[in-house]
Amino acid sequence: MSVARKGHLRIGIIGAGSIGSTIARRLARHGHDVVIANSRGPETIGEAALRTGAQAVTAADAVRGVEVLIVSVPMNRNADIAEYVRSAPDGAVVIDTSNYYPARDGSVRDFEEGVPESVWLSKLFGRPVAKAWNAITSQSFDAKASAPDKPARVAIPVAADRDEDRAIAMQLVEQTGFDAVDAGVLAESWRQQPGSPVYCTDRTRAEMPDWLAAAEKERVPQRRDLAMEVIGDYVRAGGDPTDGRFLVAVNRASYS
Numbered sequence: 644m645s646v647a648r649k650g651h652l653r654i655g656i657i658g659a660g661s662i663g664s665t666i667a668r669r670l671a672r673h674g675h676d677v678v679i680a681n682s683r684g685p686e687t688i689g690e691a692a693l694r695t696g697a698q699a700v701t702a703a704d705a706v707r708g709v710e711v712l713i714v715s716v717p718m719n720r721n722a723d724i725a726e727y728v729r730s731a732p733d734g735a736v737v738i739d740t741s742n743y744y745p746a747r748d749g750s751v752r753d754f755e756e757g758v759p760e761s762v763w764l765s766k767l768f769g770r771p772v773a774k775a776w777n778a779i780t781s782q783s784f785d786a787k788a789s790a791p792d793k794p795a796r797v798a799i800p801v802a803a804d805r806d807e808d809r810a811i812a813m814q815l816v817e818q819t820g821f822d823a824v825d826a827g828v829l830a831e832s833w834r835q836q837p838g839s840p841v842y843c844t845d846r847t848r849a850e851m852p853d854w855l856a857a858a859e860k861e862r863v864p865q866r867r868d869l870a871m872e873v874i875g876d877y878v879r880a881g882g883d884p885t886d887g888r889f890l891v892a893v894n895r896a897s898y899s
């Protein structure tokens with residue numbers, strides 16, 4: 644049976660940080676069979692990931708028999724998990740949440756700025772990927788989930804090359820509490836990368852298409868670096884780097 648037609652999925656997650664843990668908690672609560680791994684071992688995975696029924700496993704076990712594999716590790720750690728991603732079942736839908744920041748991820752091997760991050764990752768993994776959950780701060784992801792009928796529900800863009808990958812990724816984004824917006828194919832996913840108008844700006848489904856279209860490819864990395872300078876300056880002056888309202892305000896001001 645096609646994964647897209649099934650309601651209840653076996654989902655593996657590699658990466659149990661703020662994003663991976665929140666995804667695990669929400670999707671397990673939704674009734675999916677969720678396993679989650681980090682690099683240090685299952686016993687180190689916190690209850691934020693596990694409290695609704697997700698199981699902590701090793702990275703090797705996180706890919707075994709899954710229908711969906713969500714990869715949520717820092718960009719410069721993806722090479723370390725590539726072998727696991729390659730060994731996931733052929734039919735599994737792989738969804739990536741990564742963002743590339745040159746200052747932080749300088750050690751990413753062979754990454755070429757200008758190639759969309761998920762296109763590069765798809766080559767690294769040797770299989771198609773969908774891009775989702777990258778364009779929301781961990782603070783908004785934690786605090787702003789809401790029911791589908793809520794006015795001004797925050798939206799998350801999803802890019803993919805294959806219809807089934809897109810359908811599954813959008814379904815799962817909705818189940819984590821956000822409107823999912825089709826942002827097109829992976830080659831266009833620079834439109835949702837750091838520095839783009841929809842990146843961590845908490846736009847709604849109605850607003851997002853215009854902001855996706857407004858993105859300018861050359862300016863996206865410039866605006867990413869500008870926003871990082873502002874955030875760095877704020878932190879050096881004693882500001883709280885986890886202040887989600889500040890981060891969204893800076894992103895909106897920098898990218899709009």
Ligand SMILES: NC(=O)c1ccc[n+]([C@@H]2O[C@H](COP(=O)([O-])OP(=O)(O)OC[C@H]3O[C@@H](n4cnc5c(N)ncnc54)[C@H](OP(=O)(O)O)[C@@H]3O)[C@@H](O)[C@H]2O)c1
Nearest residue numbers: 658659660661662681682683715716720723741742780781
């Ligand atoms: N934070 C945000 O606001 C945000 C928003 C959207 C998207 N993202 C992106 O989503 C991804 C995850 O972000 P995050 O903030 O959740 O990261 P994080 O809090 O730093 O957590 C990263 C997770 O990846 C795991 N990991 C690293 N190397 C691994 C390996 N070789 N094998 C298995 N697990 C490994 C870490 O496990 P150990 O601790 O055991 O090493 C940790 O659980 C990043 O690409 C980030 O750019 C972040």
